[in-house]
Amino acid sequence: MPDTRRGIVAYGAYVPYSRLQRSAITAALGTGGGRGTRAVASYDEDATSMAVEAGRMLMRSAPDGLTPDAIYFATSTPPYLDKTNANVIHAALDLPSRVFAGDVGGSPRSVNAALRAAIGGGRPTMVVAADVRSGRPGSGDEANTGDAAVAWLIGSDDDGPLLAEWLGGASATEEFLDRWRLPEWNYSRVWEERFGEHAYLPLVTEAAEAAFKECEIEPGDVDKVVIAGLHARAVRGAARAAGVDGAKVVDDLTTVVGQTGSAHAGLVLAATLDDAAPGETIMVIHLVDGVDVGFFRTTEAIADQQPAATVAAQIEAGNDSLDYNTFLTWRGFLDREPPRRPDPVPPAAPPSFRSDRWKYAFVGSRDASSGAIHLPPQRVSVKGGAVDEMEPVPMADVPGTVVTFTIDRLAYSLSPPTIAVVIDFDGGGRFQCQLTDADPDDVKIGDRVSMTFRRLLTADGVHNYFWKARPIGGSE
Amino acid sequence: MGSKGIKDQVAIVGMGCTPFGEHWDKSVDDMLIDAATDAYASAGIGQDDVDAFWFGTLGSGTSGLTLSRPLKIDYKPVTRVENMCATGSEAFRNACYAVASGAYDVVMAIGVEKLKDNGMSGLVGAKVPDDGTRPELTAPAMFSLLAPAYANKYGVDTDEMKDVLTRIAWKNHYNGARNPRAQFRKEVGKDTICNAPLIAGQLGIFDCSGVSDGSAAAILCRAEDAHKYTDKPLYVKGLGFSAGPAAGPIDTDYDYTTFNEVVRSAADAYAQAGVTDPRAEVAMAEVHDCFTPTELVLMEDLGFADRGMGWKEVLAGTYDLDGELPVNPDGGLKSFGHPIGASGLRMLFECWLQLRQEAPDDRQIRAVTELGKTLGMTHNLGGAPGECVSFVSIVGSELG
Numbered sequence: 001m002p003d004t005r006r007g008i009v010a011y012g013a014y015v016p017y018s019r020l021q022r023s024a025i026t027a028a029l030g031t032g033g034g035r036g037t038r039a040v041a042s043y044d045e046d047a048t049s050m051a052v053e054a055g056r057m058l059m060r061s062a063p064d065g066l067t068p069d070a071i072y073f074a075t076s077t078p079p080y081l082d083k084t085n086a087n088v089i090h091a092a093l094d095l096p097s098r099v100f101a102g103d104v105g106g107s108p109r110s111v112n113a114a115l116r117a118a119i120g121g122g123r124p125t126m127v128v129a130a131d132v133r134s135g136r137p138g139s140g141d142e143a144n145t146g147d148a149a150v151a152w153l154i155g156s157d158d159d160g161p162l163l164a165e166w167l168g169g170a171s172a173t174e175e176f177l178d179r180w181r182l183p184e185w186n187y188s189r190v191w192e193e194r195f196g197e198h199a200y201l202p203l204v205t206e207a208a209e210a211a212f213k214e215c216e217i218e219p220g221d222v223d224k225v226v227i228a229g230l231h232a233r234a235v236r237g238a239a240r241a242a243g244v245d246g247a248k249v250v251d252d253l254t255t256v257v258g259q260t261g262s263a264h265a266g267l268v269l270a271a272t273l274d275d276a277a278p279g280e281t282i283m284v285i286h287l288v289d290g291v292d293v294g295f296f297r298t299t300e301a302i303a304d305q306q307p308a309a310t311v312a313a314q315i316e317a318g319n320d321s322l323d324y325n326t327f328l329t330w331r332g333f334l335d336r337e338p339p340r341r342p343d344p345v346p347p348a349a350p351p352s353f354r355s356d357r358w359k360y361a362f363v364g365s366r367d368a369s370s371g372a373i374h375l376p377p378q379r380v381s382v383k384g385g386a387v388d389e390m391e392p393v394p395m396a397d398v399p400g401t402v403v404t405f406t407i408d409r410l411a412y413s414l415s416p417p418t419i420a421v422v423i424d425f426d427g428g429g430r431f432q433c434q435l436t437d438a439d440p441d442d443v444k445i446g447d448r449v450s451m452t453f454r455r456l457l458t459a460d461g462v463h464n465y466f467w468k469a470r471p472i473g474g475s476e
Numbered sequence: 477m478g479s480k481g482i483k484d485q486v487a488i489v490g491m492g493c494t495p496f497g498e499h500w501d502k503s504v505d506d507m508l509i510d511a512a513t514d515a516y517a518s519a520g521i522g523q524d525d526v527d528a529f530w531f532g533t534l535g536s537g538t539s540g541l542t543l544s545r546p547l548k549i550d551y552k553p554v555t556r557v558e559n560m561c562a563t564g565s566e567a568f569r570n571a572c573y574a575v576a577s578g579a580y581d582v583v584m585a586i587g588v589e590k591l592k593d594n595g596m597s598g599l600v601g602a603k604v605p606d607d608g609t610r611p612e613l614t615a616p617a618m619f620s621l622l623a624p625a626y627a628n629k630y631g632v633d634t635d636e637m638k639d640v641l642t643r644i645a646w647k648n649h650y651n652g653a654r655n656p657r658a659q660f661r662k663e664v665g666k667d668t669i670c671n672a673p674l675i676a677g678q679l680g681i682f683d684c685s686g687v688s689d690g691s692a693a694a695i696l697c698r699a700e701d702a703h704k705y706t707d708k709p710l711y712v713k714g715l716g717f718s719a720g721p722a723a724g725p726i727d728t729d730y731d732y733t734t735f736n737e738v739v740r741s742a743a744d745a746y747a748q749a750g751v752t753d754p755r756a757e758v759a760m761a762e763v764h765d766c767f768t769p770t771e772l773v774l775m776e777d778l779g780f781a782d783r784g785m786g787w788k789e790v791l792a793g794t795y796d797l798d799g800e801l802p803v804n805p806d807g808g809l810k811s812f813g814h815p816i817g818a819s820g821l822r823m824l825f826e827c828w829l830q831l832r833q834e835a836p837d838d839r840q841i842r843a844v845t846e847l848g849k850t851l852g853m854t855h856n857l858g859g860a861p862g863e864c865v866s867f868v869s870i871v872g873s874e875l876g
Binding site for chain 1: 600607612621628677721723725732
C-alpha cells in the first residue's frame with residue numbers, strides 16, 4: 001500500500017440538554033409546530049460553546065498525545081464576526097499556540113469546505129461544526145431545525161488507528177435561490193419548497209453517479225446511507241435520486257433533534273459510527289446549496305472505540321419540558337423586562353488575556369509542596385503559604401460534588417432563577433459557579449456534577465465564555 | 477494575637493444618628509450635616525473643637541472632601557475610610573487609634589450611605605475590570621449558602637431551618653417596632669415572614685435587610701478627658717478586626733457554617749477587653765444581621781451558643797429583647813436597612829443608648845438596668861461567607 005489512508009481518527013458530538021416539544025408551538029400559536037421535539041441550545045450556549053463541548057468529547061476518545069495541526073470551525077451562526085470564533089475552541093481545548101485555528105462560515109456548506117481541506121491535507125486536522133438554528137415564531141424552521149455540534153479529527157494511519165477510512169466522493173454545484181439570510185437577521189427565508197426539490201434532486205443524481213464511478217463502488221455495496229439537508233422535501237427524495245435502497249437510509253434524527261444545519265450530516269454520521277461494525281461502507285449525501293457525496297468504510301478499530309457519550313445517550317438524556325415562552329426568550333424573540341439590577345459588564349480584554357488558560361481551559365494551579373489545588377490559580381498557596389511553587393492542573397474533565405447551593409432569584413439572567421453551587425472536585429480543589437441544565441427544585445448537597453463550557457453573558461457585544469457545572473448524566 | 481489593645485484609653489462622649497429610611501428628600505450632604513450636628517450637640521462641643529475626622533462610605537462619595545465640603549470643615553485632617561460593609565466600624569476603629577496615639581484630643585468618626593438614589597434592587601457594588609470568571613452572586617444568594625450547609629451539618633430539617641430564620645427576622649422586627657429611628661417600625665407576623673416571596677435559596681424578602689439611607693457619628697476623646705463632655709461616657713474596651721485569605725470559595729476545608737474572620741476578630745476583641753464568657757458578661761450585642769442565616773451563624777462564631785446549638789437558642793428566645801442576651805435590640809439591619817458607611821456607627825449608637833439607660837422604656841434592656849451589666853458589643857462584617865472582613869468592638873460604661 002504505497003498511499004497512506006486518510007479518514008476519521010476520532011469524533012465527538014454534542015446535543016444540548018433541552019428539547020422543545022413541537023406541539024408546544026402549536027398550543028401557543030395555533031399554527032406551526034408538529035410532532036416530536038427539537039434540540040435547543042440553552043440560553044448560555046452558542047455555536048462556539050457547543051463546538052467546544054463536541055471538541056472535548058473528541059479529545060477524550062482521541063489517541064493519547066495526538067494534537068491536531070489545525071482547527072477549522074464551520075458555522076452558519078457565528079457568535080462573532082471579525083473575530084475568529086475558532087480561537088475560543090482552541091483555547092478551551094488548551095491547545096498549543098502552534099495549532100492553526102480558523103473559521104469557515106456563512107452557509108452550512110462551509111463544513112464540507114473544511115472537511116475537503118482536512119481530508120486533502122497531510123496533517124491531523126480537527127473540523128468542528130455547530131449551529132444554533134431557529135426561525136420566526138410559527139415558521140417551519142422554528143419547529144424543524146435544531147441545535148447541535150460535531151467534531152472530527154481527520155488524519156492518516158500514522159496519527160492513530162482510523163475508525164473509518166475516506167474512500168472518496170464527488171460534488172455537484174448549481175446556483176439557485178432556495179434559502180437565504182441577511183447577516184442582521186435571526187431567521188432564514190426560503191423559496192417555495194417544490195422549486196428547491198426541482199433544483200436539488202438532479203444534483204443528487206449527478207453527484208451520486210460521479211461518486212460511485214470515482215470510488216468504484218456499486219450502489220449495492222453500500223451498507224448505510226446518511227442523508228442530510230435543510231430542504232426536507234428534497235432530502236426525502238434523495239435516496240431514490242441517488243439510486244440507493246431507501247431501506248439503507250439511517251434515521252436522520254430530525255424527529256427528536258431537528259435539522260442542525262452545519263452540524264447535521266456529521267451528527268447523523270456520528271450516530272451511525274457509534275454503533276457501526278467493522279467493514280461497513282457508509283455513504284453520505286449532503287444537500288446543501290449543491291450536493292456533496294462521500295464514502296467512508298469503517299475499520300477494525302471501530303469495534304474497540306469507546307465514545308465519551310454516544311449521540312443516542314445524549315438524546316436519551318434530554319429534557320423535553322422546556323416551555324415555548326422560555327424558548328422564545330432564549331432565542332431573542334421575546335424581549336422581556338430585566339430585573340432592576342445593573343446591566344451586565346463585559347469581561348475586560350487584558351485580564352482575560354492574562355488568565356486565558358484559567359478562563360478558557362479551566363486550568364488551576366497545584367501547590368507542589370502541599371498538593372493543594374487552587375481554582376482560580378493562585379501564586380500563594382492557601383495551605384502553607386508557599387509562594388510561586390505552583391504547577392498548572394487541568395480541571396475541566398474532573399467531576400465534583402455539591403457542598404452547598406442556592407437559588408438566586410435576584411441575579412440578572414436570561415433564564416432566572418440562577419442556581420449557584422459550591423463544588424468540591426474529586427481529588428481536591430473547590431470552586432463556586434453556576435449550575436446549568438438543572439431544575440432548581442432538584443438540587444441538593446451531595447449531587448454529582450461535571451464542568452461544561454458556556455457563554456455566561458453578552459455585554460457591549462462581548463461574549464463572556466467560562467465554565468459552569470451541570471448535573472452528571474444531564475438529566476434529573 | 478498581635479493586638480496590644482487600647483482598653484479604657486478612649487471614650488465615646490457624644491453620638492448622633494439620623495433616622496434610617498428612604499430619604500427621598502435628603503442628600504448625602506443633608507444626612508452628614510444632621511448626624512454631625514447631633515453628635516456635636518450630644519457632646520456639647522462645636523465643630524471647631526474636633527481636631528480630625530474619620531469618614532466612612534462605600535460609594536456615596538470619595539475622599540475627605542465628601543465630608544469637609546458640606547460641613548465647611550476648617551482645613552482639618554479628614555480620612556475617607558472604606559472596608560466593605562464594615563466601613564462605618566472601620567472609621568470608628570481608626571479614629572480610636574488616633575486618639576489613643578495622642579495625636580489628637582477630640583476626633584469624630586462618621587459614616588453615611590445613600591442607597592436609594594440608584595433605583596436598583598438590593599446593593600450594587602462597583603466592579604473592577606476583570607476576566608469575567610468570578611461568580612456573580614447577589615448578596616442574598618451568597619449568604620443563603622449558609623442555610624443548607626448548616627442544616628445539613630447539624631441535622632436541621634428544611635422546615636425547622638425556615639422556622640429558625642423566621643424567628644430571627646420576627647425578633648428583629650419586634651425590636652425595630654420599638655425604635656423611632658428604624659426604617660421598618662412595625663412588627664411582622666411569623667406567617668407573613670415565612671410565606672413571603674423567595675429571594676435566594678430559603679430566604680424570603682423578610683430574611684433580607686432593607687435598603688435605606690442614613691448616617692451616624694461619634695465624638696471620641698481620651699478617657700481621662702471624658703467627663704469634660706459627659707457624665708456618662710462609654711469606654712472602648714476592645715477592637716478586633718480580621719481580613720483573611722478569603723479562601724472559603726477555593727478551600728475544601730471551609731464548610732459554610734462559620735465565618736473564620738468573625739471568630740478571629742471576636743477572640744481578639746474579647747482578649748483586649750478581658751471578656752472570657754461573652755454570653756454571660758455582655759449585656760447586649762448589635763450584630764450584622766444582613767440576612768437571617770448570618771445572624772444564626774454569628775451566634776456561634778461570637779461565642780453566644782455552642783457549635784450546632786445556635787438554632788435551638790434562637791427558637792428558645794435566648795436572643796430576644798427580654799432574653800438572656802438581647803441581640804440587635806435596636807432592630808438590627810433587618811429593621812434599619814444597611815446604609816453601609818453608617819451601619820457600624822448605628823450599632824454603636826444603640827450601645828450608647830442602652831448602656832447609658834437612655835433607650836425608650838419598651839426597649840431598655842433589663843440586664844443593664846436590673847443586673848448591672850455594663851458591656852455592649854457591636855459586630856460588623858463585609859463580604860461573603862468564606863471571604864469577608866469582620867469587626868468586633870466591646871464598649872462599656874465603667875472603667876476597669
